[in-house]
Amino acid sequence: MIYREYGQTGKKVSLLGFGGMRFKNVDNHDECVRMMVSAAEGGVNYFDTAPGYFETRSEIVYGKAFAEMRKRGLPYFSATKTFESTESGIRGEIEGQLKRLDISTIDFYHIWCITTLDNWENRKKNDIIKTFRKLKEEGLINHICISSHLIKNEIKKLLMEGVFEGVLFGYSAYNFQTRQDAFDAIREKKLGAVVMNPLGGGVIPQHPDLFKFIRREGETAAVAALRFLWDHSEITNTLVGFDTIEHVNEALQAIENYKPRTPAELEEVKSKAASSFEGICTGCAYCDNCPVGIPIPYYMDTYNQKLLNKAIDDPIGDRLKWHWNLERSGAAKCTECGQCEAACTQHIDIIRRLKEIAN
Ligand code: SF4
Ligand code: SF4
Structure with missing residues (x-):
């Protein structure tokens, strides 16, 4: 396993992370716990979930898996999120999360799913930053993070506010052209950077030909997509939503046999995307100046x-x-x-x- 520093937190997290949104059968606790423990045995130490995944049942599975990891002496970091923005709402949420996750502190706690800058401004009106800082002082959370769906300058603007220790954002070989600005802020503010949707929501494995530009000899599109992300030195962790133990093992193997590209090689790969994506919107945003405000x-x-x-x-x-x-x-x-x-x-x-x- 490869480990990278999560921003300035002093924590080293595994480059491969476990996402809890795709369990095949979330109510089969034994099977889900086995998957998570197996990932931990392979060196994965970053486990991300959210209250909305399977209506809190993913967090319940995580709690059982964390207990098993403690029993076996396997290290782990917990990451989860909240949509709430008022102090009472967040406190109510976190109380339930700590119980479900069976822990006393959440390592990486995310302000969840910022889709527009207006959305962020509205949450700030409820003093969300102050509340998160209080939770940190009280030891209920260790690190203040944000999960964002913004693109281009908007994501950069959000991160440059200097509130966060890390960011979770969608980034893949499919949408990377729309998210490059994030890396300016990640470098400048020395943030942890966790990426979600590494397979473009399933688009990449469904269209291996479209993604020829990232594939090296013998690589499936899915493996190539993960390695493409690992080639970015700013990325701390890539979250994969595992559904079966076979997928956990495949991802562990992909990282085991991973040969990093140099920065120049990575840039060359990126430069080939536009021609590969004919007829597909690359999200470049050159059109984003509509007189009637259509995004x-x-x-x-x-x-x-x-x-x-x-x-x-x-x-x-x-x-x-x-x-x-x-x-x-x-x-x-x-x-x-x-x-x-x-x-x-x-x-x-x-x-x-x-x-x-x-x-
Ligand atoms: S529609 Fe065209 S210009 Fe607009 S973001 Fe997509 S590719 Fe870029
Ligand atoms: S009004 Fe229609 S055609 Fe004109 S910029 Fe907006 S989306 Fe494009």
């Missing part, structure tokens, strides 16, 4: 799901609701001025796609 990159990312994600029944509706918190009707505001299409680096028929989304 075009978010809607086009949603359309990508329709093109690429065959595993979901309603990929557009699902992405709008759960990832971007947007309505289909927002796409209907388009006046067809054509400004965005003229700016699009991928020559995407944005107007037609917006109409399809709206309908």
